[in-house]
Amino acid sequence: MSAVVGSVTTPSQNAGIILSSNMKKEAEKKNDKISAEVCKDLIKEMNKKSDDIEEKNDEQIIEKDDHKNDESSSKQNQLLIRNIGLSVEEKKLRPEVKILRLNIYSPDRADVVLPIPFPCTSSKDTLFTLKEGSKYRITFHFSVSQDIVKNLSSVYSVWKAGVRVRQTTKVIGTFSPREQEYTHESDKGVTPSGFFARGSFFIRWKFVDDDGNCYLDTNYYFDIRKDWGASEKCSNN
Known part of the structure; x- marks a missing residue:
């Protein structure tokens, strides 16, 4: 096995x-x-x-x-x-505005036409004379080209003996470009009267718009006298 x-x-x-x-x-x-x-x-x-x-x-x-x-x-x-x-x-292009001339009207005298730019003046050699207590009206002529000027404004400041006695800002309006010049007529005014109102005044005049453009910034002297005076540095029509 x-x-x-x-x-x-x-x-x-x-x-x-x-x-x-x-x-x-x-x-x-x-x-x-x-x-x-x-x-x-x-x-x-x-x-x-x-x-x-x-x-x-x-x-x-x-x-x-x-x-x-x-x-x-x-x-x-x-x-x-x-x-x-x-x-x-x-x-x-921004608007171009040119202030061409300034006219001063008074019923008691011949019209005063002031071309711009004004000649340089001093307190002893003024641009024109106004009689105390007389009525007057100022008209200025200007042109607009290139574009619309919005809210053209006049800023008018007056000094006497180094003290500002008046400042006025007035909106003239909005103007479109054109070949014809524009004319703006200010409100009628009356020159002050009295001994302290007479003398030499210094003026600064500016034209500006809403966009901050300044088209004219000028200054000059004028007199307020007891009578019209005979020696004025301006041309009469």
């Missing part, structure tokens, strides 16, 4: 083999779980980068569209300006 030789495992060995097999399966499951989480993280990161790229592309597209819209709007504005007969350079 032949003998059969084989390996014989004991119950304890069988238990060890089963435990080892289970541990191996658990490890494999754990590794699979870690691998799955890593894959999910990688997928999330890739999706995030893809979203960032798409967002940047969208921003670039929007910027290009805005730029195109700005160019289109600018072209439309230029076309509109050309259609009304104005160039861009002409539109930027």
